[in-house]
Amino acid sequence: MSSLRSKIQMLAITLVITAVLITVAPVILWAVRDGNQQLDRTLAERAAIFEQLVHNRSGHMLNTVRQAAADPRLHEALAGYDIQALHEVLEKRMTGAIADVAIVMNPDGEVIARSGSVTFDGIALPGLIHRVQEQGIARGTLQANDGRLYEMVTVPLNAPLPAGWLSLGYAIDDRFAQVIRELTGLHATLLMTGSGPLRVIASSLPDADRATLATTLAGASYEANDLISFQLDGHQYRGLQRFLMPESPDVQVVLQESVDRIMASYRGLQSHVMAIAALILLLSLIAATLVAHNIGGPVRQLLAAARRIRDGNYNEQVHVRSNDELGELAVAFNAMQEGIAEREERITYQAQFDELTGLPNRILALERLRDAIERADASKQPVSLLVVDLNSLSEIGSSLGHEIGDALLSQAAERLRASLDARHVLARLEGDQFLIIMEDFDAAQAKETAVELVRLMGAGLSVRAVNISLHVNIGICCFPEHGTQPDKLLLRASVAKNDAKASETDIHVYEDGREERHVRQLAILGDLRRAVRQNELKIFMQPKICLANNTVCGAEALVRWDHPEFGFLGPNEFIPIAEQSGNISLITHWALEAAIRECRIWQ
Incomplete structure (x- = not known):
């Protein structure tokens, strides 16, 4: 048997062999692979230069801050709490370290003196100190109140006991990005990640390209050291992501190289590639025509069958004369259709009938009651409702076991059904309560039937050679005397049943006003x-x-x-x-x- 999958595979193989014989695929694959390898090598080499730059810069900044922290003038001013002297020392040290901000803090991270016009949130500095103390990380980033980001290097001031902290900050701005570009030959963009939206904090790119890059990377999913492809001003770029500081992964650096520049030497293949692409397109169209001819008809038949099933029509079979997978699919479709019809029928039955007794449940009973009321209203005839409560059934189930209780409940339902006319509706409401709907019966006739039901249940039921007598309470209400709405009539029959139980009588007919009293009693409770x-x-x-x-x-x-x-x-x-x-x-x-x-x- 020639399967549909085999036909598609043979056609695809033929197309691939044709393309390979024209030698387009090897040339294109070689060109793309060689260009990508060259681009990857360039990015890797320049990234290594960047990492060395960051490493050297980190060591230099740390040594600079440590030298500043060892300045005896700084310790003397801090010991004497001479703010003016602290400002002077900080200003000199900041200038000598080519830093943008210098801060002296007490052991709790509160600012004692600062140099420079940069200000920070008072909560951020104690957090910086906590990170140095807990994690031993001297470098970190802080965002100033003006939104600019600074790389902070923090060391303790020991004289010889801890007397405070010295922190020098270096702005992470376009100047820094330009330095990276000059040393690596790649455009550099510094990004702030974290819990908030992606934000460009510095870049060697023009402003328009920055916004485009931020938008592109915000919608991309990538990990550290991943290669990232994107477009800027219509040109394709590839970038490599690195962390500015491994201790603070929220600041990332994306190094970018132009794909067009690297691939410029391979553009001579473009015309040949276009010709080959046109040929492949032509062959693909021919193949699509053949496939549509072979499978179009059966697929349309299956689609029509799916629509029939969607509309609930499960009677018409699908006839596909084919020996391949489409024929098997049609057979499976027909089996699925039959299975759905059976399950829907079973679900419909379970939604409307009680599983134990086979009687209609509350939902179906209310529908039958609504229909009975419509007929009675048209013929001006009464309808009586009886709510039957088998009082002792739950106690019997608890003492003798649920299996006996279920058997007793089934026998009780059979006896109730046998004592009623075929035109009467018997339903199980819940637990040990049943509903009887009797058309063309008034209250007097319903009461006679209730007396007979009390006698039958009191005569006892036999379960496993044990004769058990059931005591019942029955509540009666009638249409239209006691109401016209099905749910109201059912409620009032239940109220009458409760009144029968409360008054220790077997049967009780609903009395006007008892529903309001019942609601009042429930509210009081x-x-x-x-x-x-x-x-x-x-x-x-x-x-x-x-x-x-x-x-x-x-x-x-x-x-x-x-x-x-x-x-x-x-x-x-x-x-x-x-x-x-x-x-x-x-x-x-x-x-x-x-x-x-x-x-x-x-x-």
């Missing part, structure tokens, strides 16, 4: 902790009178709640809620503290 924490509870003392002598012999502490939204609440409204929710201890502790505090005040 939610605000209870805040009330205790923010002293919204109030304590009142009701005196007790001794009838024998008509005197006060004690008092009864009564708790009331001054709610910011509901107003003054009596204990009959919030005490039962606190007891049911397990929060009564909060009120008990608060009441004891408040009563004892009042007694203390009375004493």
Whole structure:
């Protein structure tokens, strides 16, 4: 079988052999390789000169600063804290060292005297001293308040104990970049990196080229000693990156050489290269035509199939009569289409049905309820909702195991389904709660059905030879009597179920206003902790009178709640809620503290 990949490979090989036979490739490769090697050698040689320059300059500056630090006049002025004398000594030393700034600092890095007009942020100098002390690095860079960068060389002033620090600074500016150019023969650009944006601090290039170079390097990703290619004013350059100071990698130097200058001797090959390129282009067009003819039709079929799958149509198969990879791709495409259809069907089922019982879940039940309400509204017929809560099921699962609990829940769902008409909807809401939607049933008929369901569940279910009786509570609400919105009807049926459980009755029909009371009770429960924490509870003392002598012999502490939204609440409204929710201890502790505090005040 001749594969598509083999055809493409043979065509590519033919094109490469044709180009090689014309001898273009060897000539071009040799020219490019030789030019690049010469350019690399030039950059490497000039970079070595630069590194030697930096090394010599570093040693010279360090020796100069150490000689200045050994000046006895400087120590005498520092010992006597003679600022004027310090200024005079610093001025002479700065001039002799050809430095731009000289600073004397105390051991904490605070400036005692300086020479020169350069000023620095007061926080930067202690940081410089800290770096010298912690890392033993005498050289570093500091940015002055005017934005210019200085190379600082810092040494201690010992007389013989540490008495301070001497730091000489040398401006990193265009003069320095020009010196590098004169000694290496390469343009030099000094860059400030770090956490901020890339910034050119000095260069031997014209201003326009500086901005172009900064923009180009800001968008490039390179490491130390990497070769960098870029364009300046339409000309190709190659650069080599070096650190000005290994101790301070934030300042980099890019040495640049013109590619055009190095490659000028190879421009005679340009016309020949253009001719060869035209020939290769022609051959490529011919090859593209052949490839399009061979694979264009099957690819269009696969594209059309992909669009059908995107639109949800999985019924039409892809027919590609080919023995190469396109034919195999069509077969795989058809298998993928069938797999997607099966998975979507399974996902749709899992999104709408309960996995354990196979019943519709809450989402699908609300859709069925919405449809039932629309039909009932058109025919002016009622719809009844029953929320069935299997109270003891969770306790049974906890005591006998979840496996038995799941089996019991499945049996309960089967018994509920068997007791209902086929036109009724049975759904599982969550946990041990079910929803029954009965069209054309009013409240009385729904209550009759609920009585029968209570009897069936109470008769017991058999799981692993164990007969288990279930106690249920059922809440009932009806459309349109109790509402017209599906979510509201479901909420009110749940409220009725909760009322049935609270009143210890099996069945309860929703009563108007109970939803608001339910919401009020939830709000009170939610605000209870805040009330205790923010002293919204109030304590009142009701005196007790001794009838024998008509005197006060004690008092009864009564708790009331001054709610910011509901107003003054009596204990009959919030005490039962606190007891049911397990929060009564909060009120008990608060009441004891408040009563004892009042007694203390009375004493």
